[in-house]
Amino acid sequence: MKANVYVTLKEEVLDPQGEAVRRALDSLGFPGVKKVRVGKLIEIDVDGANRADAEQKLRSMCEKLLANPVVEDFEFEVE
Amino acid sequence: MKANVYVTLKEEVLDPQGEAVRRALDSLGFPGVKKVRVGKLIEIDVDGANRADAEQKLRSMCEKLLANPVVEDFEFEVE
Structure with a gap:
């Protein structure tokens, strides 16, 4: 049985990786990105x-x- | 507008991280896990x-x- 598990940082936890991605997007010409969070x-x-x-x-x-x-936090769904 | 982007390794690419997770699950008492792939x-x-x-x-x-x-590979969905 195949399943997808989504693991994300809790809302109150800082995400430096996500912030780095946001800045990189900004410098690549996407200034309209307000927030990025990176999970698994x-x-x-x-x-x-x-x-x-x-x-x-x-x-x-x-x-x-x-x-x-x-x-x-985590969520999952079984296909 | 909120969106989720799913980034996964292509099927033919080895995933050592996923294999490490599979072994760890096996040793934690989940022998029935055949395959694990870790993406973003x-x-x-x-x-x-x-x-x-x-x-x-x-x-x-x-x-x-x-x-x-x-x-x-990537996929995305806009909420």
Whole structure:
């Protein structure tokens, strides 16, 4: 079962990488970009008896490894 | 206008980071994970007269900076 996991920095956490991208876009001729945040997209091919089982495993993977709950949020969707 | 840009490695490109995540998941008790690929999720707040204008700008940003066309693919969606 294929799934996408989206890991993003929490809103209140500074994102220097995103700010660097915003500045680079500005200097490349895109002055209208107000905000950029860079997160991770993790594509996982996971087994599971059914969708609920796969979702439960994915949640556990996010909590244990894929996301840092102190500074990151996660979402996922099973295809 | 808010948009999400998804940057992923092309299918034929090796992903050592993804493989490292897969092994880590395996050792954490998730042996059923067959494949992991790690990409980027870039959240952008972009201006634009309308949706078509914003999409054109986003495409240009991806081609010029956000994705490396040699090894990466990109997709985006405007909210």
